[in-house]
Amino acid sequence: NIGHPLLVQSLNVDDLHTNEPAWGVADQAGHGTEMAGLSVWGDLAHSLASxxxxxxxxxxxxxxxxxxxGGNIGRHHGNLTLEAVARPEVSAPYRQRVFSMAITAKDNRDQGKPSAWSATLDRLASDVDGEGLIPRLIIVSGGNIDDINAWGGYPFSNSTDSIHDPGQAWNILTVGAYTEKTNITEADTQGYSAVAPFGGLSPFSTTSRTWQKHWPLKPDVVFEGGNVAKNALGPVTIHSLNLLTTHHELTERLLTTTNATSAATALCSRMAAQLMAQYPNLWPETVRAxxxxxxxxxxxxxxxFLDVRERSGDYQHLIRHCGFGVPNLERALWSASNSLTLIVQDELQPFVREDDKGEPKLREMHLHSLPWPQEALMNLGETMVEMRVTLSYFIEPSPGIVERGAGGRYRYESHGLRFDVKRPEEKPDDFRARINQRVRDAEDGSYTGGGSDYNWQLGAGLRHLGSLHSDTWTGTAAALAERGVLAIYPVAGWWKTRKKEGRYDKKARYALIISIRTPETEVDLYNAIENLVAITT
Known part of the structure; x- marks a missing residue:
């Protein structure tokens, strides 16, 4: 509701759009106003308490x-989404935007497979129709567990209820829900307790636990989505376990509560907008990363969700439930501005066709030198450090893939990108040779050499799913000093295998973030490196 006193400064009447004029632009159900309040203010329970x-x-x-x-008048949701994206872009074409959508299918039949709706989102994010000139950051809810009986089976019900269409799209940020809301404050609630513990996955949140292992790791992240209560009779929603936000009927009240992955998606979109406002030159791929x-x-x-043995497969199990965890705005802003983080925005050409009769081949890789002074890391010796690497890029979905199905040369993704890091004791030329061999053989799975690179949470065999890859290496500072170089290299997609489409000479953008930190609080890694940089410059 544009007349709400908490929204009136953030929304102009010219920025209210609708796919059908007969529907009007006003919020009649309340969901939109609730999401608007969270997107601007966050959870008002926190804002009003401060x-x-x-x-x-x-x-x-x-x-x-x-x-x-809720009806779609017989129109496909993908087409409705295309129109919904186009309307504000036509009205105000030069604005930076975050597209936030808290609408999903009601069921989970796709099980990670691309659908016409999810493929539409992938096309929009990578701006296929505009030849990649204006990629978009699209944030979508993972869908909710609405069955009261399922809440009673928490957290096992989260494992069996799959993320809903179009949350399986590769290029979007898919948002699940967790909760820190466990304090029930209503009167007459003796005998009630919160279903999810503090910091646990929200009972509303769907997961990708049941998907086949080659589909992307979803959700990508989780934000606060509220909790439910239970007593001897069963579970029930309750206001004090929800998020506080704006209400659409001003004559009734100004505030209301909301919950689930819709609320979490609004909070994620707010964080993305804050990052873009602070760093307007960041690409959508970079903000996602x-x-x-x-x-x-x-x-x-x-x-x-993490076995005590903490094997790579256990981390994948954790991610398929909780994504990569709970994002933090302060950490993200700090990462974008300090010397312990390297942020790269670049592009490479994955494939090339050298003559009209030849087959497209893999073309190039990029090598990035880690920017931290080797001496500073060597001086820290056996101090344990963590290096986290996140690689984000947008793929182009294959034409006709939804009807045909993925397989063989009919891959869903246009291309893939991978990262690898030089190992201790590995000479630079040997590292380059190992990556070159992997680049040549990755498409047919024939490369088995090189051994394992230990101490990664996921490892190369599990982290490279979808188009967003994040992994953490843990070891000594001295061992990190011997690593020094990271490679970004391509693997085959339909740009290479479907040469008749003529896309083999396309370039691919990517965002790369590398950061280091030490879990030992008495070691000031930032000052150790900053001081050496000051001495050597």
């Missing part, structure tokens, strides 16, 4: 994609 000012860095636009009764790179799992998430 005496600190809230600085607003962004504005809102809205598009009514469906009528208030920063949000994931800033995420951490809570101790409760690890207790629920």
């Amino acid at each position: 005496s600190n000012p809230v600085v607003l860095t962004h504005r809102l636009e809205s598009v009514k994609i469906l009528p208030h009764n 920063l949000i994931v790179h800033s995420a951490e799992w809570t101790e409760q998430m690890k207790a629920d």
Whole structure:
């Protein structure tokens, strides 16, 4: 509701759109106004409890994609989404935007497979129709567990209820929900307790636990989505376990509560807008990477979904439930501005066709030198450090793939990108040779040489799913000093295998974030490196 006193400064009437004029632009159901309040203010329970000012860095636009009764008048959701994206872009073409959509299918039949709707989102994110000139950051909810009986089976019900269409799209940020809301404050609630513990996955959140192993790791991240209560009679929603936000009927009240992955998606979109306001030159791929790179799992998430042996497969199990954890705006802003983080925005050409009769071949890779002084790391010796690497890029979905199905040369993705890091004791020429061999053989799976690179949470065999890859290496500072170089290299996609489409000479953008930190609080890694940089410059 544009007349709401908490939204009136953030939303102009010219920025209210609708796919069908007969629907009007006003919010009749309340969901849009609830999401608007969270997108601007965050959870108002926190804002109203603090005496600190809230600085607003962004504005809102809205598009009514469906009528208030939820029907789509026989039109495909992908087409409705295309139109919803186009309307504000035509109205104000030069604005930077985050597209936030908290609408999903009701069921989970796709099980990670691309659908017409998810492929549409992938096309929009990579701007296929505009030849990649204006990629888009699209943030989508993972879909909800609405069955009250399923809440009673928490957290096992989260494992069996799959993320809903179009949350399986590769290029988007898919948002799940966790919760820190466990304090029930209503009167007459004796005998009630919170279903999810503090820091646990929200009972509403769907997962990719049941997907086939080659589909992307989803959700990407989780934000606060509220909790449910239970007593001897069963579970129930309750206001004090929800998020506080704006209400659409001003004559009734100004505030209301909301929950689930819709609320989490609004919070994620708010963080993305804040990052873009602070760093307007960041690409959508980079903002996506920063949000994931800033995420951490809570101790409760690890207790629920990570085996104590902490093998790579156990981390994948954790990610398929909780994504890469809970993002943090302060960590993301810090990562974008300090000397312990390297951020790269670049492009490479994955493939080339050398003559009209030849087959497209893999063309190039990039080598990035890690920027931290070797001497500073060597001086830290056996101090344990963590190096986190996040690689984000957008793929182009294969034409006709939804009808045909993926397989063989009909891959869904146009291309893939991978990263690898030089190992201790490995000479630079040997590292280059190993990556070159992997580049040549990755497409047919014939490369088995090189051994394992230990101490990664996921490892090369599990982290390279979808188009967003994040992994953490743990070892000594001295061992990190011997690594020094990271490679970005391509693997085959349909740009290479379907030469008749003529896309083999396309370039591919990517965002790369590398950061280091030490879990030992008494070691000031930042000052150790900053001081050496000051001495040598």
